[in-house]
Amino acid sequence: MFEALTSRLSEAFSALTKKRLTEANIGEALQEVQRALLDSDVAFEVVQSFIEDVKAACIGQEVFKNVQPGQQVVKIVYDQLVAILGGQQAELDAHRPLSIMLLGLQGSGKTTTAAKLALSLKKKGEQPILIACDIYRPAAVDQLKQLGHQIDIPVLAYEQLSVLEIARKALAEANSRHASVIIWDTAGRLQIDADLMAEAKQLKAELCPQETLLVMDSALGQAAVSISKTFQDEIGLSGVILTKLDGDAKGGAALSMKRSINVPIKFVGVGEKLEDLEAFYPDRLASRILGMGDVLTLVEKAQTELKQEDTQRLAKRLMDGSFDFNDFLVQIQSMEKMGMSRLTRLLPQIATLQLPSDHETIIKHQKAIVLSMTAEERSNPNLVISPYRRARILEGSGVKIADFNKLIKQFQMMKKTSRKLSKMDPARLRGMMEQMGGDRSFLNNHQDLFK
Missing domain, CATH: 1.10.260.30 (Signal recognition particle, SRP54 subunit, M-domain)
Incomplete structure (x- = not known):
């Protein structure tokens, strides 16, 4: 996803390799960085504050012996990238049993992400259970059942009940099975509307989940940030799961999310397989964006x-x-x-x-x-x-x-x-x-x- 941005940032920093850091040449390099970030669909206000923070850190920076000026600028940019991506990894709530409510629009990959998250937690020793609450999309319940069968994780589904009735019945059943994590796959919509928000608010009030995670398609760019802000304002989010981070989109959503709506990215989808969900580490993504790879992952x-x-x-x-x-x-x-x-x-x-x-x-x-x-x-x-x-x-x-x-x-x-x-x-x-x-x-x- 970040290949074009990585290439352009490398070109910008290479111009500083053999130069002494001055306000003029730093300004030239940061202009190119700014253009690269905007072309990658990063929100304008995020780019503006990012460039100001980097420039302030660069000016007057002491040049260390045996360290090229360009490398020092890369280190400063790296630190600021980590900051706008969220700083530290945002972990799931430690409460058990942990109730996780997943929200999202249709097409974001919410149901598949529910299964991916359940599998990831199962590998860590948890006993997850999946609850089918999408009673509107054709075959949504069947899809979740099939995914649960593939990863050997129980799925609770009920017919001819309202969403709130499903929630009450499923919660009692999940507790009787001693599930350590309960994942609620809620209904999506083609677009945000009053019915979607009203139902989500009612369900959240009924469940009182420790985590309310929005599943968002990263290919939507700045639109993903705008949609996430609406969910945050209307319902309240504890985190975001960005899907399709392995795709060809520009990556602006990942770089804009935390700074724009003050909600951390907790997981990212990096492929189509059910194993392809990763915890989000700001420092590791910053390293990848700057072409230094992600050796720890x-x-x-x-x-x-x-x-x-x-x-x-x-x-x-x-x-x-x-x-x-x-x-x-x-x-x-x-x-x-x-x-x-x-x-x-x-x-x-x-x-x-x-x-x-x-x-x-x-x-x-x-x-x-x-x-x-x-x-x-x-x-x-x-x-x-x-x-x-x-x-x-x-x-x-x-x-x-x-x-x-x-x-x-x-x-x-x-x-x-x-x-x-x-x-x-x-x-x-x-x-x-x-x-x-x-x-x-x-x-x-x-x-x-x-x-």
């Missing part, structure tokens, strides 16, 4: 998706030189499971520059090649250099010889790099790992590993 996703024993075994085999195509296949399948397009959005910009644009196709080709090998060939990589074996693998995988050669080269480079790492002084290796997590110059400083 990447690590958390890896810990969730990958088995610890598999990663430990792969690391051990890499370090002792016994890594083979079976291990390579496990690595490919892990990357597929995590989603390559998702991973690239979390990597620092310098790392994504090393990746080809068709990386997902390459992954599929590599998987086809390895699966076309025999069990003996996967265990003994030296066998595949045989012309006969190579021809058979190419025929079975349906790829070109160039794709086969690239895979072999990548595999050999991984083994070569791992051998160098295994011989390295542990202190130097630790330093490199720390640098890789927070310094863009890692690849430049350690190119000897990749020769």
